[in-house]
Amino acid sequence: MTLVRSELLKIRTTSTWWIFGLITLPLWGLALFFNYLQTDALASGNVGEAAGEQADQIQAAGAADNLAANLYTNGQFFGLLIVMLLGIVVVTSEFFHQTVTTTFLTAPHRTAVMLAKLAAAGVLALLFWIVTTALNLIFAPLILNAVDVDPQLGSGVVWRAIALNGLAYLLWSVLGVGLGVLIRSQIGATVTGILLYLGGTIGAAIAIGLLAQRFGDWISKLQLLVPSLASSLMVGGDTDIPGNPPQWAGAAVLIGYAVVTGVIGVLTIRRRDIS
Template sequence: MTTTTIPQVGVPGLRLVRSEFSKIFSTNAWWLFGLSSVVITLLAMWANMAESSDHINRARDTAEVFAPRPGSSAAEIAREHARFVAEHDVHSQILAAAGSVFTSGQFFGLMLVLLLSALVMTNEFQYQTATATFLTTPHRSRVILGKLIAGVGLAMLFWLVTQTISLVGGLLFFQNIGVTNSLGDWTIQRAILFNALGYLLWAVFGIGLGTLIRNQIGAVVTSLVVYLVGFAGGIGVFNLIRAYLIHGDWVLTAAVVMPPVASQVMISPDKLYPQSASWWVGALVMAGWALLSGGIGIVLTRRRDIS
């Protein structure tokens, strides 16, 4: 079977990217997902502000004194006292508040980017435009690259909008309660920067997933399972292993191999949980999953028959 190559006008790479953006903006999905992302950010920011205000007010309360529960053992008293000291460390509570407020809505925002990126690829098969796309551009790697650039560009737009909302709201919040906003602290700057990286990597992961699972419903369901079940279920499974099979804290640290856990570890300004891996480990693991997904997707797309 001979493949007819249709002459291209302009720079091929730019033409492909423009074409992919046109496909994205020709559907209702992008603005529905975008509106959902904004609403989720606002709701999450409101909840984070309420929680942060309570924690900071409690930390500021110098009248409260430590009183161990009657009958507590020495070890329990030590743990309770350490918790009391942490809860009344004003600086730590302000940093924790800044980390959560300035990255409001990112958990579900990343999930929406994952779903939308998967749809960028599966739409070609859902609407049966894949054949025309690959006939127009026989070099399939260029098509996938164009989709990756478009998907990442859209993810960065989502991040920029939600980050602006969180930043403005956070500045007003910290000014209102009369404490520093901690934006000059590296841990908060890192949380914001790696939040952007999270959007980028989940977009790449979503495109790769869409190439692996061409059925649109299958790709959406798989994305939700990977993200939601992978986070809650992943930590749950590693906790069970730690409790009943391998009694070592390193088991809980190893939960970072799950993509959604790695993503949250990477973004959190402080440790996600006491035994969690360092933020840079989460970044490397998440980058590895994104590259693996995208690489396998490109290889399969090059070899599969498109009809």
């Protein structure tokens, strides 16, 4: 616990956490605006014509539970990017400010230091999740009421989505710490993380869509292999949306990525020379 408190103190005494917080709020607001437009379109049925499985997916997405789950987890896409970058900074700031040697001289057990960094990044991630969830619990009922949908706060689907959203925040902080260990340069790790997150998400979505048209809708299930898309599946509401893998599958894949990244991070920091 002493090491965890030390890592949290390092973060609190820098401007990093509140800068990321200031970035998060407008991104959350932007996401809320687009989710409002989407909710209004789905609730009113004004989404154009579709056929086959696509029509079934639109109908399922327009169900009250799924509309609510989407709004109560609003801001996840950019929020996960932010906590991943925070995880990167927790590690790379030591190398950037050249304090890593002092850290390991003070606490020579590198595994314990690495675990403390993972715990500190996880605490920060959960804090960001709590704040955005609190905002969602305020604004989501207002939007649902505006489109004549009950707030659905008694729905297990909604609370499951909120809880899984918290898990996604926690796991992405672990991914960030692991990436920060592998790429010690703060700028290099940050740029790489952004490119992998945004580029990977957009590129994978386009590629999977094209392949699904060519080889069939079963290809859509491959979205599970993309971490950011797996995160979206985790909070997708009803597990019976046609063509979508179940929520637990998205959670399992993301947990797998986080465990592998965390283990690689611990092993790397134990073996790498520090100077």
